[in-house]
Amino acid sequence: MFRLSIPLRQALSKLTLPVLIAAAFGLMLLGKADTILAERARMALADALAPIYGVLAEPLAHARTAVDNARNMLTLYEDNTRLRAENEQLRRWQAVAMALDAENAALKANLRWIPDPAPAYVTAHVVADAGGIYARAVLLSAGPNNAISKGQIALDDHGLVGRVTELGARSARVLLITDINSRIPVILEGSRARAVLAGNNGPRPRLMFWPEGVTPAEGERVVTSAEASAFPAGLPVGIVHYTQGKVAEVEPLARLDRLEMVRLFDYGLHGVLPPEASAAKTTPPARK
Amino acid sequence: MKFRSIPGIHPRPSLWRRLDMAARVSFPATTTALLLLVMSAPIGLPAQAELQKAAAVCCVFFWSLFRPGSMPPLAVFLLGLLADLLFYAPPGVTVLTWLLVHGLALRWRRSLVRLGFVLVWFAFITAAVGAAGLEWLMTSLLSFHLLPPHAAMFEAVLSVGLYPLVAVVLTRAHQGIAEPDLA
Numbered sequence: 361m362f363r364l365s366i367p368l369r370q371a372l373s374k375l376t377l378p379v380l381i382a383a384a385f386g387l388m389l390l391g392k393a394d395t396i397l398a399e400r401a402r403m404a405l406a407d408a409l410a411p412i413y414g415v416l417a418e419p420l421a422h423a424r425t426a427v428d429n430a431r432n433m434l435t436l437y438e439d440n441t442r443l444r445a446e447n448e449q450l451r452r453w454q455a456v457a458m459a460l461d462a463e464n465a466a467l468k469a470n471l472r473w474i475p476d477p478a479p480a481y482v483t484a485h486v487v488a489d490a491g492g493i494y495a496r497a498v499l500l501s502a503g504p505n506n507a508i509s510k511g512q513i514a515l516d517d518h519g520l521v522g523r524v525t526e527l528g529a530r531s532a533r534v535l536l537i538t539d540i541n542s543r544i545p546v547i548l549e550g551s552r553a554r555a556v557l558a559g560n561n562g563p564r565p566r567l568m569f570w571p572e573g574v575t576p577a578e579g580e581r582v583v584t585s586a587e588a589s590a591f592p593a594g595l596p597v598g599i600v601h602y603t604q605g606k607v608a609e610v611e612p613l614a615r616l617d618r619l620e621m622v623r624l625f626d627y628g629l630h631g632v633l634p635p636e637a638s639a640a641k642t643t644p645p646a647r648k
Numbered sequence: 649m650k651f652r653s654i655p656g657i658h659p660r661p662s663l664w665r666r667l668d669m670a671a672r673v674s675f676p677a678t679t680t681a682l683l684l685l686v687m688s689a690p691i692g693l694p695a696q697a698e699l700q701k702a703a704a705v706c707c708v709f710f711w712s713l714f715r716p717g718s719m720p721p722l723a724v725f726l727l728g729l730l731a732d733l734l735f736y737a738p739p740g741v742t743v744l745t746w747l748l749v750h751g752l753a754l755r756w757r758r759s760l761v762r763l764g765f766v767l768v769w770f771a772f773i774t775a776a777v778g779a780a781g782l783e784w785l786m787t788s789l790l791s792f793h794l795l796p797p798h799a800a801m802f803e804a805v806l807s808v809g810l811y812p813l814v815a816v817v818l819t820r821a822h823q824g825i826a827e828p829d830l831a
Contacts, residue, residue, distance in 0.1 A: 377721045377754075381747050384725070387740030392790060398739050405733045409685070416689050424692060488690045492697050492735030493803060494787050494795050533736070540793060561796055 403528030406490070406499055410531035413487040414501040421620065479592075479625045482507050484532070486619040496539040496561055497522070498619055500532045508532045511590075511629065514622040519596040519613030520544075520584060521622050532624075536616055537597070538565050545587035546597055546610075550580045554587060557597065557610055563617070564609040567600065576600045576608045592627045675826040676711040677723040680704060681730060688734045695806070697735065698799075701742075702807035704731060705779055706814035708746050709772055712753035713760060714822055724750045738790040745779045745786075752778075765815070773808050780804035 364372070391398045432439070468475075484506075490499035498521075502508050514521040514534045522542065526533040537544055542559035548570065555570040567576055576582075580600040584591040598610035661669075687693075687700035708727065711719035728743030735742065752775050753760075760768050784800035824830070 377747065377751050380721045380725045381744065381751075384728070384740045384744035384747055387729070387743060388738060388786070388790060389740075391739035401739075402733050402736060405730075409688070413689050420690060420692060486690075488688060489697060490736055492737055493701060493799050494784075494791075495736055497736065540795065541791075561799065 399526055403526055403531065403533070406526075406531045406533065407528040410487055410499060410501040410528075413499070414485060417485065417487050479627050480507075481623045481625045483621055483623050484508070485621055487531075490533050491536075491539070494540070494561065496536040496542075496559065496616075497525070498534050498536065498622075500534060500622065500624075502530060502532055504530055506532075507626070508624055509626065512624040512626050513591060513595070514624050515595065516614045516619060516622050518615060519598065520591075521614045521616065521619065523590075524624060534622065537612060537614075538563065538616060544591065544597070545585045546582050547585040547593070548574070548576050548580055548600070549583055550577055554585055555582075557582065564601065564611055565598075567608040567610055570608075578602055582610050589629050591629065669828045672826050672828045672830070673718050675821065676707070676715060676718040677727065679821075680707040680711070680719075680727055683707065684727070684731055684734060695802070698803050698806050699810075701731065701735070702776075702803060702810050703814060705746065705749060705776060705807050706772075706811045707818065709749055709753050709775055709811075710815060710818045710822075712750040713757055713768070714818075715826065716754055716757065718826065719750065721747060721750060738787060741783055741786045741790065745783045748782065749775050749779050765812075768815075769808075769811060772811050776807040776811070777804045780807070 482502075484500040484502050486498045487501040488499040490497040500508075508524060508527060510524050510527050512524045514523065520537060522534045522536040522539070524532050525535045535542060537557065537559055538561065539559045540561045542557075542565065544557040544565075546555050546557045546567075547553070548555060551574050553570050553574040553576075555576070556568045557565050558568050559565045567582070570576060578600060582597045582600060584593060584595040584597055586593040596613050598612040601609050601611045603609055684700065684704055687696065687703065693699060704727070708719065708724060712724070724746050725743055728746040729739070731737075731742040731746075732739045756771055760771055780800045780803045783803075784795060784797060788795045
């Protein structure tokens with residue numbers, strides 16, 4: 361290695377920090393100009409880490425289950441009474457549902473109804489939170505030859521979770537419905553009015569742009585709408601809930617804070633999904 | 649790699665000693681990178697993302713102040729880049745804020761190193777609040793969205809609260825495992 365004179369070396373070492381700060385600005389510009397490059401770098405890192413997180417997740421899940429079990433032991437009696445009452449109620453609802461199902465089948469047979477094709481789906485483990493401070497997303501671990509593609513819709517056993525926005529070779533990132541960039545066309549199930557569900561990085565996304573003359577009712581169910589062909593109609597999203605300040609929010613049915621597995625459905629919809637679909641690109645046309 | 653040279657008699661730099669010294673010199677940057685990676689694993693801590701960033705900014709500040717030779721600007725740059733990729737933040741934002749924190753620590757170094765812990769902590773409060781604010785501003789600008797400011801406030805408060813804890817651990821390391829002269 362060649363030797364530099366001491367003053368030159370001092371001058372160079374003083375220059376490093378300003379040059380690197382300038383490079384940081386350059387990086388921001390590059391990240392804005394070439395979103396695909398940034399996405400590729402991220403997903404390459406996620407691909408390398410996802411298997412490690414996948415291995416780590418198992419013992420951690422065991423530990424969490426043990427803690428949960430210990431906690432459940434304490435509330436065993438109350439839980440039991442509550443569940444008995446709930447079971448009684450559910451039995452009544454089951455009778456109603458079966459009667460309606462039979463009636464529905466009979467009506468469909470009379471109408472020569474063409475049933476919707478059952479969508480294909482894959483199930484994937486949630487291995488890590490992939491949101492950071494200013495986003496809400498999760499990282500999925502998937503095998504190397506997975507059938508996951510961008511725009512697929514993620515559901516857990518209760519309701520809508522989000523959509524696949526970034527895809528690597530062994531991992532995929534799902535933007536949750538609570539993310540600040542998430543806009544989902546929905547229908548209020550009671551009034552059949554359309555609205556937009558806008559995430560705000562909080563636990564409950566906000567309801568926006570419902571038509572005049574309709575007020576979302578507290579406790580009303582909210583399902584997806586097929587508007588903008590980004591989602592199929594009728595996926596369960598959540599329940600309307602008003603805050604103290606009379607803002608209509610939706611309590612998601614999916615347990616977004618403790619996701620373990622999600623099912624990714626391919627409905628073949630690519631409505632709002634440009635090729636560089638990133639966090640900021642899920643806005644359907646807003647309705648007044 | 650820069651080793652601190654103290655005048656006097658030195659043991660012969662054998663291969664093991666050199667490896668030992670290299671490990672000690674690279675300890676701060678390596679452990680900070682490891683901290684970032686481990687904290688992005690699904691540990692299930694409450695407010696994990698905020699905690700991760702707060703702990704890392706404490707490390708960057710501490711090492712820049714007390715051992716800048718082991719936390720050079722290039723290391724700060726690379727750590728920031730790793731953090732940006734792990735956080736899915738717009739690339740460059742964490743790099744910029746951490747480089748500025750590093751620069752501040754270097755600038756205050758001469759006066760702060762001689763002062764007591766509480767004053768260092770006060771200096772860190774300024775740096776951490778500034779860093780969280782700048783990060784919020786840049787992320788908002790780059791995503792064309794006014795992001796909720798309470799996330800930034802929470803992060804600043806968390807890093808300020810976490811600093812004494814991190815400082816206790818890192819002071820130990822500073823005098824022990826990360827000291828190249830002990831090799």
